[in-house]
Amino acid sequence: MAAWARAVRGLLLDVSGVLYDSGGEGGGVPIAGSVEAVRRIKAAGLKLQFCTNETQATREKFVKKLQGMGFDISMAEVTAPAPAACRILKERSLRPHLLVHNDLVPEFAEIDKTNPNCVVIGDAAENFTYANLNEAFRVLIGMEKPVLISLGRGRYYKETDGLKLDVGAYMKALEYACDVEAEVVGKPAKMFFESALAEMGVPPQQAIMIGDDIVSDVGGAQRCGMRALQVRTGKYRQEVNGSSSSSSSPNSRRQPRTLKDTEVMLRGSGAACERWKHLFFRAISWLLSCTAPLGDNRLKQARN
């Protein structure tokens, strides 16, 4: 067993596409087995932080929605872009023009928004109207040095009724129109992962990130010095992730498909209670020996 595996003390979990698929009237549906998997991970005594780029609601509403689905989750366990952005805005005396989801606006309640000197863009969904995007563009193009802060840079995500464009696509539109590079708050920014790790009090070498996004989750965590696993739920698309993940691959049966699979593999099925800890770390070691870190080429090829 690798030395580092003995030392694993914390897990970072992506939320949308790992715990649940968002969208629909109830705000989404849990992915089979994920509620139980979170419960078991916590019962094993591991530190856990939910590391999400979700910006369609305040953390409070977001947590309540997940609790309503049965997840054992609290506000303090969630690392999200909006609070991180608020810290940056205060530090740099920036007054944002907001292009975000209506339900996220309360996160910025204490921020001065008069006479904007930057634009903050999040996953605004239905608020991504032609008029609203033009308004954000005019604020930016009117600045001597445009400042664009983006809450994530995701390309798309999966809702119950299909794939949807994420904030990254609209960020690119504004970047191009104003010839500016956005400052990204949220995954895959290194500072964002570091903030989640600090919340757990666990160094990167002792943590694993589990997500469905090959760039924002897996790539971002690896650049931060963590190990990472990609589940096959959410936005996972086989053709994007290369032949090594295909169902005909000898390795494919060893790779977790859902958070539930991951938790079961981590736990080690059939382990007696008294041997649980020992088998758990053996399972992690075995699992990660089959999951080589992703090379730069694969990351570049990945679309989402």
Next chain:
Amino acid sequence: MAAWARAVRGLLLDVSGVLYDSGGEGGGVPIAGSVEAVRRIKAAGLKLQFCTNETQATREKFVKKLQGMGFDISMAEVTAPAPAACRILKERSLRPHLLVHNDLVPEFAEIDKTNPNCVVIGDAAENFTYANLNEAFRVLIGMEKPVLISLGRGRYYKETDGLKLDVGAYMKALEYACDVEAEVVGKPAKMFFESALAEMGVPPQQAIMIGDDIVSDVGGAQRCGMRALQVRTGKYRQEVNGSSSSSSSPNSRRQPRTLKDTEVMLRGSGAACERWKHLFFRAISWLLSCTAPLGDNRLKQARN
């Protein structure tokens, strides 16, 4: 007088921002002096082609609108992206999903649009809704090899009520989300300028492009072997175009600000009728000696 100046036989004119500012109830307002300038250019016996990325209307409607403003313009004198795109679609048996302005749809009347195998995006304006952009994205992401055809790649343009995002911004959003590079039909594509020159029967060395866009008009024409002039109407923004264009520059008074100024300078004020042709070419020579071709650096710096 430079040898090439003696040989100038044709002018390519951008339309929006040079002839008129679009937008508002009447569809736009002419820029002062531009109606008369077009009349005089034609009267001088020069070949003239209107080279536009306008995709908010069919050529027929577009020409009628401009005629209504008093411009001497006909269908055959307009080179626009939609007819060029239709030729490409037919040649390659492509069936488009259209994300364009409602008024442009008739241009594609003869194109098979069932079971789409590509997406054509134009300046859809109010049709750039979150739902419509998601729909175009889903069509693209569902293809094995996504084909995205963009009617221009402009960043923004000026309407009577201010600057508006152009098709290029939305093209970039889809490019990023689907990890695809769009095929651009329209300025600054070389083929587009060549098509306009062919329509006039004038080689690039004997033509001048006049526009307000430093990249699409000036850069595109120069890459095609033409000379180009940038007017200071439309989307022209002084801070984007460098200090050489500032009002304090010794050269600034020599540079044309509007199409009218350009035409007056080309014509040579006070020239007697019998000396008109001679003075006209002297004016072109003098004007262009003050307007060095733009280097790559300036093009890169330019935002629009």
